[in-house]
Amino acid sequence: MTKEALTFIIFGGTGDLAKRKLAPAFSELIHEGVVKKGSTLIGISRENLSDEDYKHFLIKSVKDVKEKHHLEEINIKHLRIDFSKSKNIEQLSEALPSCEVEGCNRVYYLATSYKLFPKILEGLKKFKLISKKDIFNRIVFEKPFGENLKSSDALEKKIHKIVDEKNVFRIDHYLGKESVQNIIALKFGSKGFQHLIDNEHIEQINVIIDETLGVGNRLSYYNDFGAIKDMIQNHLLQLLALLLMDKPKELISEKIHDEKVKILKEISFSNVENSLLGQYKSYKEELKERKLKRKKTETFAKIELNCNNEKYKGVKIFLRTGKKLPHRYGKIIIDFKNPQNKIIINLQPNEDIEIIIDGKKLDKIDLCPDCKFSPNSRDAYEVLLKEIINDKRNLFVRRDEIHEAWRIVDEIVRKKKEIPFVIYEDCSNPS
Numbered sequence: 001m002t003k004e005a006l007t008f009i010i011f012g013g014t015g016d017l018a019k020r021k022l023a024p025a026f027s028e029l030i031h032e033g034v035v036k037k038g039s040t041l042i043g044i045s046r047e048n049l050s051d052e053d054y055k056h057f058l059i060k061s062v063k064d065v066k067e068k069h070h071l072e073e074i075n076i077k078h079l080r081i082d083f084s085k086s087k088n089i090e091q092l093s094e095a096l097p098s099c100e101v102e103g104c105n106r107v108y109y110l111a112t113s114y115k116l117f118p119k120i121l122e123g124l125k126k127f128k129l130i131s132k133k134d135i136f137n138r139i140v141f142e143k144p145f146g147e148n149l150k151s152s153d154a155l156e157k158k159i160h161k162i163v164d165e166k167n168v169f170r171i172d173h174y175l176g177k178e179s180v181q182n183i184i185a186l187k188f189g190s191k192g193f194q195h196l197i198d199n200e201h202i203e204q205i206n207v208i209i210d211e212t213l214g215v216g217n218r219l220s221y222y223n224d225f226g227a228i229k230d231m232i233q234n235h236l237l238q239l240l241a242l243l244l245m246d247k248p249k250e251l252i253s254e255k256i257h258d259e260k261v262k263i264l265k266e267i268s269f270s271n272v273e274n275s276l277l278g279q280y281k282s283y284k285e286e287l288k289e290r291k292l293k294r295k296k297t298e299t300f301a302k303i304e305l306n307c308n309n310e311k312y313k314g315v316k317i318f319l320r321t322g323k324k325l326p327h328r329y330g331k332i333i334i335d336f337k338n339p340q341n342k343i344i345i346n347l348q349p350n351e352d353i354e355i356i357i358d359g360k361k362l363d364k365i366d367l368c369p370d371c372k373f374s375p376n377s378r379d380a381y382e383v384l385l386k387e388i389i390n391d392k393r394n395l396f397v398r399r400d401e402i403h404e405a406w407r408i409v410d411e412i413v414r415k416k417k418e419i420p421f422v423i424y425e426d427c428s429n430p431s
């Protein structure tokens with residue numbers, strides 16, 4: 001754990017993520033002592049806010065009254081910068097504490113559109129705020145990382161001209177959820193489970209993240225992306241990779257990533273007939289209100305995939321996600337060849353594993369006893385920020401994982417027009 005004070009710079013400092021996730025996570029990490037007193041948080045946005053206004057904005061974002069005051073213990077600044085032009089980053093260089101002299105540690109969090117990532121990095125380089133040699137200049141990229149294979153690969157090239165991979169952290173916040181980390185523990189902690197997960201025993205796997213909320217105020221982004229790119233490209237494929245990957249030779253970051261990439265390479269889109277896309281009924285009205293172009297953007301997607309290796313060939317694999325569905329949950333359902341046997345890994349809101357044998361619930365393993373008292377275990381962003389500060393990389397996505405995920409998604413998108421498409425009532429189940 002770093003003993004030093006930290007300078008944390010958020011590009012997109014007044015955005016939804018900073019407000020809903022980063023401010024509360026930061027507050028908790030100050031409380032835990034992971035972020036030392038005397039650290040600095042600089043939010044960058046195009047809004048006209050004083051440092052005091054920004055501090056107030058962040059403090060207001062922390063819902064838990066007891067936690068709010070922790071943010072008072074660090075320095076909070078706001079800079080109004082149009083960072084779509086790299087020359088404007090000069091203002092940041094003037095505002096940063098004299099880190100070079102005092103050996104300060106910096107985390108740059110890019111919570112902006114991926115299209116701005118290269119400009120921001122060029123600016124940071126130009127004003128000598130990062131260099132490939134830096135030890136603790138960590139750059140965090142929020143998803144989406146590109147919008148298809150081509151843009152994502154191009155982005156990687158640009159990034160790596162400026163920063164070394166060892167300083168790069170690509171976020172998929174699902175990997176920060178403790179219930180998701182438990183998939184690895186479950187798979188490799190028990191030999192029995194490991195040996196059951198193959199085409200000899202399994203008929204079908206469903207990976208599901210259903211949401212009850214609609215798109216909300218992210219409509220203009222979502223309208224271009226849709227559920228396949230917003231959820232399947234990252235969270236659902238990551239869950240699937242964790243479930244199917246082979247045991248890494250060692251449980252260390254690089255080996256885990258190697259195994260995930262190996263399995264992702266075997267995955268391909270199966271067929272359009274068993275897949276389904278949909279849009280909730282009021283989506284059309286939401287577009288109209290915001291004067292956005294009407295598109296056939298999917299707010300629901302059920303996609304059938306194949307895993308083409310010896311171990312899984314023939315197993316039916318479905319990824320399903322959607323908005324404005326009847327329930328909010330994340331789960332993996334494993335159906336065995338014997339239709340009476342099933343394992344359900346509940347990821348959220350419940351965090352447990354149900355083992356059903358001969359149609360009877362044989363066991364329920366509680367993965368989060370504390371969840372009875374609070375809705376969720378530690379927030380994913382809190383976990384991820386801590387890992388970034390401590391330079392641990394298991395819970396981030398490596399560049400080749402992103403590459404493979406976009407390859408799979410490009411394949412789906414190419415056939416998208418042939419997949420059946422339905423309009424579903426808000427909060428009903430389209431499939």
Ligand code: BG6
Nearest residue numbers: 143173209211230231235330348
């Ligand atoms: C985000 C997606 O990555 O994950 C959102 O962009 C989605 O559309 C969200 O709502 C779901 O995350 P969680 O943790 O609330 O299940």
